[in-house]
Amino acid sequence: MGSLHKWEMWAYFLFWIGGTIYGVLRVFITSFNVTNRVMDGLDLGTWPFGKYKDNGDTEWMLWVHLFGVRLLQSLLGHFVVARICELPFLGLVQYRFHAC
16 A cells, blocks of 8 residues: 655645635625525514514514513413313314324
């Protein structure tokens, strides 16, 4: 088995490092460009906690403007009504999924 010359080993190593750095930079540049395109359709929301919101998301506007600060109470009420409707003696749910 012959071995490669020292300069040839360094050349392969530098090509490998250069290709790796180029690939990582291309991923970062593409990610940055895609992020900027996606962020064009988003506004900085004031609720919850300043997260971004979609301009075209009508459900977001419904929940935030209709229920406002009582959103947690509304979701809790929805959960309670859903649990009441699942009670077996009401007969509203015919088929239930049992994981076990």
